[in-house]
Amino acid sequence: MKQAAIYDPYLDTLGGGERYTLSVAVALKAMGFGVDVLWSDKNVLVKSQERFQIDLSGIKIKNDFFKGKALVRKIYSMSKYDLIFFVSDGSVPFLTAKVNWLHFQVPFVGVGGKSLINTLKFKGIGRVVVNSLFTKQIIDKEYGLQTDVLYPPVDTQLIKPLRKEKIILSVGRFSKLLQVKGHDFLINNFKELVDDGLKGWTLMLAGGLGGIKQTDLTQLQKSAEGYPIKFTFAPNFSQLKELYGKSTIYWTASGYGQDENTHPERVEHFGITLVEAMAAGCLVLPVRKGGFKEILGAKFLEYGWDSSQELKARTKELIMRPPALNLVDGSRLRQRALEFSFMKFKINVRKRVNEDFSK
Incomplete structure (x- = not known):
């Protein structure tokens, strides 16, 4: 079974971006992946399931190894995963899984996106995903990329007109x-x-x-x-x-x-x-x-x-x-x-x- 790790630094805000992140986890689980969400609060999935009404059964919480660990230990932790989905806070992480996805929810500007260190880090990232064409235009220019638009999921089948x-x-x-x-x-x-x-x-x-x-x-x-x-x-x-x-x-x-x-x-x-x-x-x-x-x-x-x-x-x-x-x-x-x-x-x-x- 392939293993995937999901990281979102904003997970506890339980906003639309967090629903997006957890929906990626659900989609990977449906494909047969073992999915770990990296977070310190073990109750975050319970809160998320109540908030978003999505089935997160089978998805696990694991300690966030991206915070406070030496690079060698991070590399070792990442080596256990076939795919990492990482939500950016504007910075570019060093990722070493077999398949690495970096996701920009926010159209960051003025963050030095084209720096040499970022250029080197992007060599290990196979896909940069954004949530809209609007975000794509900004991110592509800031970081010098060709990003991939993956629109957020909406439960359109569950939301229906009632008596107005x-x-x-x-x-x-x-x-x-x-x-x-x-x-x-x-x-x-x-x-x-x-x-x-x-x-x-x-x-x-x-x-x-x-x-x-x-x-x-x-x-x-x-x-x-x-x-x-x-x-x-x-x-x-x-x-x-x-x-x-x-x-x-x-x-x-x-x-x-x-x-x-x-x-x-x-x-x-x-x-x-x-x-x-x-x-x-x-x-x-x-x-x-x-x-x-x-x-x-x-x-x-x-x-x-x-x-x-x-x-x-x-x-x-x-x-x-x-x-x-x-x-x-x-x-x-x-x-x-x-x-x-x-x-x-x-x-x-x-x-x-x-x-x-x-x-």
């Missing part, structure tokens, strides 16, 4: 780690719509709490007082499915106000929640930034917006349109979302693994 209610939903962690998710911006725009006469609609904000100060969270909640705005903190996947399913409109302002050319790390590199909302037949209104544009594709780019005025105008338009027309568009968006399914992800992982071991 007058809900505008936005999903994204309540934090200011890399991307600012724009919760305050969305709250202010919804308040303006209500003040302008919108009745019967609710804004629902859902997301994890990793990386936000309690004072910032309290301030956000206070800004929503007196308006039909609700919060769902740290929802599990079952809760998210219900929220997506019954919501009519989906908003996301992640990266709004940021220059994606000078600070590409501050916008969405892909946008899993956007795909999830589309899978539920939501009428999506994302800011035209980063990976959101390639998810929409040319056919649906009109759903994007660039300003507060445009967001409110498009929202009013969707609310006033005949329900039958919205139903048709929701169905078309769902079909687009299916192109990013978990099944396609597993097929693409298998194809690449087979290619690399046949060399």
